[in-house]
Amino acid sequence: MSTVPTEELDAFRARAREWLAAVGPPEVPLDLDARFAVLRRWQRTLFDAGWLGLSWSKEAGGQALTHAHQLVFVEELVRARAPQPIGLIGLEVVGPSIDRYGTDEQRRDLLPRMLSGADIWCQGFSEPEAGSDLASLRTRAVLHGDHYVVTGQKIWTSWAHEAQWCALLVRTDPSVRKQAGISYLLVDMSSPGITTRPIRQMTGDREFCEVFLDDVRVPRSNLLGRENEGWAITSHTLGSERSGATLRRRVELEVALEDALGQLRSGGIDDDRVRAAVGRSHIAMRVLDAQTRRTTDRLAADTGPTPVDSVDKLVLNEAEQTVLAEIAGLLGPLRAVPGARPLGLRSDRWAHEHLYSRAASIYGGSAQVQRTIVAERLLGLPRG
Amino acid sequence: MADHDEYGAAVDDYLGRSYAERRHELLERGGWDPALASEFADLGWYSLAVPEEQGGLGVPLAALGPVFLQYGRHLVRGPMLEHSALPALVPGLAPATGARPPALVDPGVTDLWADDLGTITRRGPRLDGTVEAVRFAAQADRLVVVAGAAVCLVDPATRGVSIEPLAGADPGVEFARVEFDDVEAGTVLQDEDMVVRLRSWARLLLACELSGLARGSVERTVEHVARREQFGRPIGSFQAVKHLVADMHTRSTALENLCLAALGDADTAPPTELDLLACTAKAHASDVAVRVCEDAIQLHGGMGFTTESDVSWFYRRALALRGWYGDPTELQVRLGATLLDRIEEHA
Numbered sequence: 250m251s252t253v254p255t256e257e258l259d260a261f262r263a264r265a266r267e268w269l270a271a272v273g274p275p276e277v278p279l280d281l282d283a284r285f286a287v288l289r290r291w292q293r294t295l296f297d298a299g300w301l302g303l304s305w306s307k308e309a310g311g312q313a314l315t316h317a318h319q320l321v322f323v324e325e326l327v328r329a330r331a332p333q334p335i336g337l338i339g340l341e342v343v344g345p346s347i348d349r350y351g352t353d354e355q356r357r358d359l360l361p362r363m364l365s366g367a368d369i370w371c372q373g374f375s376e377p378e379a380g381s382d383l384a385s386l387r388t389r390a391v392l393h394g395d396h397y398v399v400t401g402q403k404i405w406t407s408w409a410h411e412a413q414w415c416a417l418l419v420r421t422d423p424s425v426r427k428q429a430g431i432s433y434l435l436v437d438m439s440s441p442g443i444t445t446r447p448i449r450q451m452t453g454d455r456e457f458c459e460v461f462l463d464d465v466r467v468p469r470s471n472l473l474g475r476e477n478e479g480w481a482i483t484s485h486t487l488g489s490e491r492s493g494a495t496l497r498r499r500v501e502l503e504v505a506l507e508d509a510l511g512q513l514r515s516g517g518i519d520d521d522r523v524r525a526a527v528g529r530s531h532i533a534m535r536v537l538d539a540q541t542r543r544t545t546d547r548l549a550a551d552t553g554p555t556p557v558d559s560v561d562k563l564v565l566n567e568a569e570q571t572v573l574a575e576i577a578g579l580l581g582p583l584r585a586v587p588g589a590r591p592l593g594l595r596s597d598r599w600a601h602e603h604l605y606s607r608a609a610s611i612y613g614g615s616a617q618v619q620r621t622i623v624a625e626r627l628l629g630l631p632r633g
Numbered sequence: 634m635a636d637h638d639e640y641g642a643a644v645d646d647y648l649g650r651s652y653a654e655r656r657h658e659l660l661e662r663g664g665w666d667p668a669l670a671s672e673f674a675d676l677g678w679y680s681l682a683v684p685e686e687q688g689g690l691g692v693p694l695a696a697l698g699p700v701f702l703q704y705g706r707h708l709v710r711g712p713m714l715e716h717s718a719l720p721a722l723v724p725g726l727a728p729a730t731g732a733r734p735p736a737l738v739d740p741g742v743t744d745l746w747a748d749d750l751g752t753i754t755r756r757g758p759r760l761d762g763t764v765e766a767v768r769f770a771a772q773a774d775r776l777v778v779v780a781g782a783a784v785c786l787v788d789p790a791t792r793g794v795s796i797e798p799l800a801g802a803d804p805g806v807e808f809a810r811v812e813f814d815d816v817e818a819g820t821v822l823q824d825e826d827m828v829v830r831l832r833s834w835a836r837l838l839l840a841c842e843l844s845g846l847a848r849g850s851v852e853r854t855v856e857h858v859a860r861r862e863q864f865g866r867p868i869g870s871f872q873a874v875k876h877l878v879a880d881m882h883t884r885s886t887a888l889e890n891l892c893l894a895a896l897g898d899a900d901t902a903p904p905t906e907l908d909l910l911a912c913t914a915k916a917h918a919s920d921v922a923v924r925v926c927e928d929a930i931q932l933h934g935g936m937g938f939t940t941e942s943d944v945s946w947f948y949r950r951a952l953a954l955r956g957w958y959g960d961p962t963e964l965q966v967r968l969g970a971t972l973l974d975r976i977e978e979h980a
């Protein structure tokens with residue numbers, strides 16, 4: 250893959266910055282339903298101005314630019330304190346796999362609507378009995394003529410209650426090795442037989458759901474890739490999820506730390522404990538930044554998923570959890586009072602962000618799963 | 634940074650061939666060995682970053698980073714920092730012609746323990762004061778003295794200079810106490826930026842050395858756990874062991890990347906930025922190297938506790954370097970103070 254000339258990226262960055270300043274990012278309400286509506290409109294605004302799907306093909310509704318452009322835009326978006334569009338699971342996680350493995354019709358019919366936010370997507374991978382051991386999933390799909398009939402249950406499916414579409418992993422052949430019998434279906438969430446039940450997270454949000462599938466009919470043409478070859482696409486999806494999240498989270502955390510510093514300065518405290526916490530957060534961010542420079546190189550070189558991604562994931566988890574724990578640690582007893590401003594810090598925001606950081610080492614492959622990959626596939630230790 | 638890797642690779646190659654089997658014997662004898670120092674001088678290792686006008690290769694200081702990583706990884710002892718960085722940083726300090734290094738007499742090695750380390754005061758060209766621990770002062774042929782915002786060059790034979798060798802516990806370094814009693818400074822360079830540069834490059838290169846110590850411990854540990862068997866299988870097949878090794882590798886890799894990124898930015902950074910980069914790298918390196926070495930000892934079992942295993946040497950070396958030019962907590966506080974004082978740059 251060719252590298253983009255610096256001048257071109259600089260000009261692109263200047264355009265993005267100017268546009269963001271002119272359009273003015275929306276205020277994000279705390280209430281989840283209101284938040285959803287605002288962020289969906291925001292996605293439409295971004296799409297209409299040509300800022301989404303930057304690295305996707307034109308047929309997919311994208312701009313046919315590069316990952317480097319995508320990264321620059323994410324940076325500018327976060328720097329402008331603008332929110333992310335609501336459809337991130339489509340944009341960062343599922344979309345790239347449909348663009349890569351989909352038929353022309355699938356790409357043409359699904360991707361532009363995904364980009365514009367007309368369709369919100371969810372990712373139906375995890376099940377009650379299949380978490381880290383995702384390949385043991387049990388949701389069944391049986392072909393009847395030109396339809397699959399799907400029965401089973403998914404869980405932790407983010408935004409399923411708001412989604413129009415779902416990337417659903419199903420078992421199509423129970424008789425073979427577990428990875429070899431999985432297929433990847435694109436499912437219309439308005440199909441009869443689908444029920445979603447939101448689950449409340451410890452942050453207070455109802456962001457993820459249980460999804461029940463009861464004899465749901467899915468047209469055969471909604472199979473992504475080939476039957477029983479869904480596992481490779483799954484790896485691709487999880488790979489996009491990881492690299493997209495790493496690059497975006499780095500900028501988000503950088504800006505979060507800047508905001509916290511600003512609040513601490515306005516609080517005017519003068520104490521070694523505060524300084525040390527700031528110092529540790531700064532160090533964690535520099536470590537993450539140095540690590541993501543490597544990620545960006547690999548992304549530009551299009552190496553595809555490697556065990557080195559697991560090192561990135563572990564470094565990201567540690568940075569995210571360190572920075573947010575250090576900041577939240579400065580709330581002291583007033584953590585429990587959301588309206589308070591201890592040492593100048595906004596108690597509600599940092600308590601929420603800190604709680605959310607605990608999920609980082611669970612989703613996208615838990616920290617333990619990543620450590621096993623590093624030990625066995627990168628360092629060659631014997632499988633146990 | 635890729636263009637600088639060649640120096641690290643050359644040093645790695647030489648040390649792998651001709652240092653490995655001498656290592657323990659050399660370490661047992663302490664930090665100073667004139668023959669070894671001459672050997673490295675002859676190889677040209679000290680003059681890499683020295684300007685060409687002074688007979689060096691004139692490569693950027695950042696190129697020393699990968700080299701110091703190898704010094705750590707191979708547990709090289711001796712005044713590598715003094716020999717390779719000081720002549721590159723201090724104008725008028727010619728590179729050594731023999732084995733004897735310059736020494737850096739700097740009371741600014743620490744903040745919290747400043748009272749324990751001593752002070753140097755300067756009135757005009759005259760120096761007074763004491764520094765309780767100076768690396769390689771008793772072997773030095775020139776003293777580079779930091780006095781406030783000035784850097785002075787002093788011949789150790791000058792009247793009023795007394796240098797008293799100390800028993801040391803760093804396996805790679807010799808220490809001495811240095812006292813100045815109304816000493817005439819040879820050359821006085823009034824340059825506050827140079828003081829920042831001296832300390833920052835010391836921090837950056839020590840961070841690289843610590844990073845090498847961590848890498849060396851990881852490598853030994855991976856070999857060991859793959860070979861050592863208990864309960865009828867390699868201990869590296871137990872998940873508790875695997876996950877510890879994976880964390881060691883991840884931390885050590887992230888530290889290397891941090892050091893390389895800092896070096897890449899350092900050559901062109903203005904003094905305040907350089908100070909931030911260097912304090913960040915040194916703080917993290919000290920923290921990670923010590924933790925990784927502790928895990929390495931743990932996974933070596935009883936063998937790890939002996940002087941026969943490399944991991945015990947890596948650990949003692951990491952502990953000795955941890956507090957030199959700032960331990961993690963000191964530097965975290967310092968970084969925090971700088972960042973909190975800063976006026977917001979981004980609107």
Ligand SMILES: Cc1cc2nc3c(=O)[nH]c(=O)nc-3n(C[C@H](O)[C@H](O)[C@H](O)COP(=O)(O)OP(=O)(O)OC[C@H]3O[C@@H](n4cnc5c(N)ncnc54)[C@H](O)[C@@H]3O)c2cc1C
Nearest residue numbers: 372373374375380381405406407608611612613615617618
């Ligand atoms: C905020 C959030 C959003 C999510 N969104 C989605 C989504 O949109 N779509 C979706 O499909 N999923 C989603 N998930 C689910 C997520 O992918 C799973 O939680 C994850 O894969 C772990 O599975 P589990 O929860 O069943 O935990 P388990 O697999 O039961 O793991 C529990 C603990 O056991 C450890 N463990 C498990 N196996 C091993 C092993 N072999 N060796 C060592 N330790 C092991 C794990 O590391 C973990 O610490 C989300 C999760 C969270 C927290």
